[in-house]
Every structure is written in structure tokens, then in C-alpha cells.
Amino acid sequence: MTWTTLEDSLCLLGESPFWHPEESTLYWIDIPGRAVLRKRIDGIGTDSAAPVERWPMPTEPGCIAPARSGGLVMALRDGIYRARTWGGPLVQLAAADYDTRTMRFNDGKCDARGRFWAGTLNEAKDRPNATLYCLDARVSDQGSAPTFTRMANEATTANGLAFSPDRRTMYWADTPAHAVRAWNWSADSNTLTQPRVFTAFDAKPAGWTPDAPTSYDGRPDGATIDAAGNYWVAMYEGAQILCFAPSGERIAALPVPAQCPTMPCFGGEDLRTLFVTTVSEKRPEAERARLPASGHVMAMRVDTPGLPVAFFED
Numbered sequence: 001m002t003w004t005t006l007e008d009s010l011c012l013l014g015e016s017p018f019w020h021p022e023e024s025t026l027y028w029i030d031i032p033g034r035a036v037l038r039k040r041i042d043g044i045g046t047d048s049a050a051p052v053e054r055w056p057m058p059t060e061p062g063c064i065a066p067a068r069s070g071g072l073v074m075a076l077r078d079g080i081y082r083a084r085t086w087g088g089p090l091v092q093l094a095a096a097d098y099d100t101r102t103m104r105f106n107d108g109k110c111d112a113r114g115r116f117w118a119g120t121l122n123e124a125k126d127r128p129n130a131t132l133y134c135l136d137a138r139v140s141d142q143g144s145a146p147t148f149t150r151m152a153n154e155a156t157t158a159n160g161l162a163f164s165p166d167r168r169t170m171y172w173a174d175t176p177a178h179a180v181r182a183w184n185w186s187a188d189s190n191t192l193t194q195p196r197v198f199t200a201f202d203a204k205p206a207g208w209t210p211d212a213p214t215s216y217d218g219r220p221d222g223a224t225i226d227a228a229g230n231y232w233v234a235m236y237e238g239a240q241i242l243c244f245a246p247s248g249e250r251i252a253a254l255p256v257p258a259q260c261p262t263m264p265c266f267g268g269e270d271l272r273t274l275f276v277t278t279v280s281e282k283r284p285e286a287e288r289a290r291l292p293a294s295g296h297v298m299a300m301r302v303d304t305p306g307l308p309v310a311f312f313e314d
Contacts, residue, residue: 001300003257006039008052009297014277015222016063016107017297018309019267026267027072028277028297029061030054036061036074038086039297041267055087062105063118068311073135075105075118080135080148082314094135094148096120103130107159107222107263112167113187114138114313117151119158125176130155132172134190137314146314151192152183160223160233163187164246165307171198171231173220178203180220180233198231199248210237210259210287217242222263226304227271234261234276239291241276258294259287266306274302 011030018027020038027038034057040050059077067073071084073093078100081090096105098120108118111134119132131153137146152172160173160180167187173180182198185191205214218238225231230251231244239259243252258278267273280288280295288294 001254001302003293003298003300005293006041006052006297006299009037009039010280010295011035011037011277011297012281012295013262013279014295014297015262016061016109017263017265017267017275017277018065018109019265019271019273019275020066021269021308024269026275026297027064027066029064029074031060031062032281034058034060036064036072041299043268053086058090060104062121063108065108065110065116065312066309068114068313073110073116073312073314075108075116077104080105080116080118093137093146094133098131106130106157107161109161110310110312111163111187112310113190114311115190116312117161119155119161119172121157125156128154128156128174128177130158130174132158132161136190137312139314149190151190152181152195160220162223162225162231163310164225165227165229169246171223171225173223173233175219175221175236178219180223180231199244199250201235204237210239210284221261222277224264224266224306226266226306228304230304232264232274234263236260236262236279241274254300256298258291258296258298259283260294265309266302271305271308272302273299274306275299 036055062075064074080094106121116135120130155174157175162171170185178201180198183192184194218235221234221236223233241254260279
């Protein structure tokens with residue numbers, strides 16, 4: 001299995017990829033580049049004619065998801081927004097309740113019930129005050145207003161959000177802590193219980209550099225789940241994607257030709273193409289020369305399919 005680099009997909013910090021099945025299109029974002037991107041892909045290796053479309057954002061996007069009624073829902077620095085069409089006006093659904101000078105939204109996605117989850121990031125990384133929020137904008141028979149609820153906390157950089165296929169487990173990573181946590185999750189009542197460490201990694205060795213002989217797995221960034229319930233997580237600075245069984249057993253490691261992969265997702269007609277976003281910003285010149293695909297989106301065919309993207313319901 002080998003990686004293919006998508007043409008014209010270079011970003012400073014690519015994130016939040018998802019496959020839109022109705023459009024045969026991959027969406028993702030460039031956080032510091034303040035843009036949402038998309039590219040129609042008819043087949044890996046045959047997509048060179050399809051241009052990458054870039055939609056500038058007013059602030060840093062942290063994550064995006066498709067909406068069932070069309071368009072996107074997205075977390076920007078100061079809140080959750082809705083866009084009904086590509087390039088259309090942004091309407092705020094929920095305002096951030098934190099100091100936007102020092103914090104912003106980061107990783108997130110929708111659950112199977114159509115609720116949008118997004119976690120925050122403490123840019124100073126000096127304390128674990130990041131929070132995971134859930135926006136429920138589904139219209140009830142009584143016409144109730146959207147609810148915006150704090151679901152979890154005590155993290156520094158929210159990442160690795162994923163939901164098991166049986167809708168009983170939620171995963172959430174704290175990147176600087178080198179740990180992925182799990183909760184028992186009830187999709188119907190949207191409650192979290194029994195928090196625990198799903199898997200943890202050794203901290204970065206003192207003085208470590210990408211060229212150092214000291215081994216380092218990296219730290220957990222964005223994640224996705226396959227149809228078998230396995231958890232696939234991008235290991236920032238570890239140049240790999242790791243796959244864990246629901247038991248927490250490490251069952252696979254896929255080397256990535258970029259030191260800093262950020263988030264995988266499954267796509268393609270059969271959901272057996274694994275895409276991953278990566279980073280080019282602030283990486284050493286020698287590293288970028290050694291790994292010239294850094295910052296691009298990459299794709300690889302895999303044996304186990306993923307799950308379809310969950311749409312936002314409003």
C-alpha cells in the first residue's frame with residue numbers, strides 16, 4: 001500500500017477532512033490559512049483535472065461537517081456557524097463562551113443523531129481548560145431552540161473525537177497529554193459516563209528532533225472509526241497513523257510521508273480510501289526537504305471500510 005498526494009492540496013495546517021458521498025468530494029480546512037477547501041475525486045490517481053476550491057474564512061476554522069439540508073456547519077474561533085451554500089453567508093448558531101483572544105475551536109464532527117460536537121484549544125497550552133461542546137439544532141415538534149452544551153473538559157488541546165459504530169462509546173484525545181480517553185455514551189440521551197483512558201503514549205523525549213535516533217510515536221491528533229469499530233488516530237510528529245481495536249490493543253501502524261499527520265477520514269465510493277491531512281507550517285527546512293509532501297492531503301487504499309460521514313441535522 002502506498003500513499004498518493006492530492007494535487008494542489010498544500011496547506012499550512014490541514015485538518016477536519018470528510019468525504020461527501022453525494023458530491024464525490026473531499027472537504028477539509030486549513031486552520032491558520034483560514035480557509036475551507038474541497039476537491040472532487042473520481043478515483044485516486046485520476047483526479048488531476050479537478051481543481052481544489054478554496055473558501056476564505058473570517059477567522060480560523062477548527063472543524064467542519066456537512067449538513068443534511070445542504071451546506072456546512074463549522075466551528076470558527078468565536079462560535080459555531082451555518083452556511084447554506086458553498087461561499088454563502090455565515091450565520092452564527094452559538095457563540096463561544098470563552099476568551100477568544102487565547103482560545104479557539106479545534107477538532108470536531110457530527111454524531112449519528114446529527115448533533116455537532118467541537119472541542120477547544122488553549123493556545124498558551126499552560127493549563128487543561130479546553131472543553132468539548134455539543135450543539136443540538138434538531139427541530140422538535142415543539143419547535144425548541146438549539147441547545148449548546150458542555151460535555152467534557154480537563155484537556156489542553158481537544159482532538160481525536162470519534163464515536164463507535166454501536167453508538168455506545170465516545171473517544172476524545174488531549175494532544176499534549178499524549179492520551180486518548182473514552183466514555184460510555186448513550187446516543188439517545190446524549191449522556192457520557194465512566195470516563196477512562198483508552199490508550200496513552202510516552203511523552204516526547206527531551207531534546208528529541210525528527211532526525212534523532214530516539215523513538216517517538218508522536219502525540220494523538222485527529223481520529224476516525226472504521227466499520228469494525230477500530231480507532232484510527234493521526235500521530236502528530238510521529239509520521240504515522242495508528243489503529244486500535246475497541247479493546248485498546250494496537251493492531252496496525254501506517255507510516256505517513258509527513259512528520260505531522262493531523263486527521264484521517266475514510267472516503268471514496270466504497271469508503272476504502274483513507275485520506276489524511278498534514279502540516280507544513282513551522283516545520284524545519286530539513287524536514288520539509290526530506291518529506292516534500294508535508295502539508296498536502298494524502299490518500300491510500302485500505303482493506304477495512306470506514307463509516308459514512310454523519311450529517312448535521314437542523
